[in-house]
Amino acid sequence: QVTVKESGPVLLRPTETLTLTCTVSGFALNNPYTGVSWLRQRPGKALEWLATLFSSDDKFYFPSLRTRLTVSKDTSSTDTSRRQVVFTMTTVDPADSGTYYCARIPLYVYDSSGYHGAFDVWGQGTLVSVSS
């Protein structure tokens, strides 16, 4: 069974760095043509795609947030079965408050116009609040 689960702090102060971890099971991060994405849902707003780490090791970020976002595989453990993707957002602001999700892309297409895919398995989401 494929699952993804987010973890990380729920309360931050403005200007701090948000670091979230997505722990996946049931698939490997290097499975061909797969990816793990981060999305968020701020109060009263639509879902927003933020970043994706593809199995090709390509990384894509929402353009206007590009300078604040990083997504990477967690390589700190020698346990090869540990499958985690780390998401960071620097200099958070109260406007960044919301529910953050990680989600799997089961099969992407890559062509001359870029990557194409969607999210079939989502985590339960983690509610992040930014307040002074």
Place this chain on the structure above:
Amino acid sequence: DIVMTQSPLSLSVTPGQPASISCKSSQTLLNRDGRTYLYWSLQRPGQSPQLLIYEVSNRLPGVPDRFSGSGSGTDFTLRISRVEADDVGVYYCMESTHFPWTFGQGTKVEFK
């Protein structure tokens, strides 16, 4: 960025009756490879989104056949032939033909 516009934003339905949601994109979603990367998801109350339909009209395994997707270019529609209690929630369309991938605002479906 592509703008995805859903309508209506709220839909009150009678159980057993049909429902229809429109999603319009600001640019064609037909990709150079001939495929159209338009998806529909449902977020039930208190839950994470669930992918229902991929590439306009293909249901994921386990999705009831009362759900159907159609459309092309910039105009797309999700139809529910007979709405059931389990169908209540917010429906989102999403495109991944263009970068960045973009969602519609969502359509809230509830019972009368």
